[in-house]
Amino acid sequence: MLSVRGVSKAYAGRRGETSALCPLDLDVGEGEFVSLVGPSGCGKSTLLHIVAGLEPATTGTVTLGGERVLGPGAELGVVFQQQTLFPWLSVRENVRFPLTLARHRGRARQAGSEREADRVERLLRLVDLWDFRDSAPAELSGGMQQRAALARALAARPEVLLMDEPFGALDAQTREEMQGLLLHVIQHHRIMTLFVTHDVEEALILSDRVVVFSERPGRVVATFDVPVPRADRSPDLKLDEALLRLKRDILSLLRGRARPEEQRRRLLLGLTHTPRGEDP
Template sequence: MKLSIRGVTKSYAGRRGETSALSAIDLDASEGEFVSLVGPSGCGKSTLLHIAAGLEPATTGGVALDGEPVLGPGAELGLVFQQQTLFPWLSVRENVRFPLTLARSRARGLAAAPDRQAARVEGLLRLVGLWDFRDSYPGELSGGMQQRAALARALVAQPEVLLMDEPFGALDAQTREQMQELLLHLIRRHRITTLFVTHDVDEALLLSDRVVVFSGRPGRVLASVHVPFPREARAPELKLDDAFLRLKRELLALLFGSARSEAQRDRWLSGLTSTQPEGGS
């Protein structure tokens, strides 16, 4: 499914007047494409994800999936947010099964027979390594385990689009790397269109087909950087590769505005945006 964000602006009315969070965002993720969003804190990344999920209205502009406007959250979308969003009163297995019990999933024929539901939930729990903890409650799990459960829940209704807001932000480095490998494994197997917010440039480069850099608030798209590494090459060792490090330096320069002059920045931008996949083989 293709995700199209067109002319999206967002302003919040507050006691101290209006806050402009997003300014004229145009952004596409084509079918199966993994796009990361990076940008300074407060530039509107979470706001954009909420708008894309249909959880929040845009002030102007809109979001479409395969040309159909997104008017509210639907079963074609899987969502993972940074804060804990598991239901504390449901077991791990009940949390993961939950989306299948919603009317919208039933309308798409996903709720199917109870035994097929159970098999799907079991498959995902095994995949994320939580089968042994299926009857535990979220409060009995570590942060990383809770995020794995949240990922399983986001995937259970077989979404065509995945929206993830710093899903691994609160995890220690080792758990984070395991989650990245799990996500890579999933996106190699399924063609899920993904919009992924992160503060971590390594993570963005490791996972994405494209990294979109936002300016400070109000967020606008500064650059869209193609990441040329084939999916088979996406592994932690890639972070030591020269081409990887070069792209990382360029992204960091964009992010922290460390370019000394506009001309230098423009040169970087034109070099970055014209980066093409490696040909041959």
């Protein structure tokens, strides 16, 4: 289990300290896909970076399997909104890089260049990039670059996949294709995933749970279980009636239009309908 306990973040500036995250707790279980949604600047990406070991928390701890996360490691695969492929390496060499790094650090989970090459080939075929294995990143479209970044993140067999708005810069059609690919990948790998997005629809299509953040300083205001089995997920589910009701409830929380007592009543009772006369 990935466990976040009492994690907060504050930044010092010329005008004093700015609180980005209130102390919060969050758990992600083995094989679970959890999305974080909330207003811009509410600390979703900050929390992801803390979990990834890319920046320290002001208070609190992050543990994975009972061990504290103190910095980046092979057990944490990260995909950012803007692709971070090395432009001087081919697609195949980019995907191989985490395996090469682990081997040089003595942390490789498998030995031998042939087995390493087999894993790279399997991942490139999984994301449908084998035919572009010798291309430079600049020769790929945005969606193809993100597919390569996803394959690279999976190369070292991480225990957790952390994704920070990975499809935010893509056009609508490519974004839907990437959602379908990610659904296929997580079905294939059953990897624990923490996913940041501004798109509520995307969160509902991909996730087992959706965690809603407040405005800055971010705190968890609600958690929604998605009532669609993982095996039945597809981008076409955006028109599913149950997911549309959940989408209305989450947007109501994000926009602050529902009265606090009504929000609380609906969350406690598990109601997902919009009361008559209320703007969804």
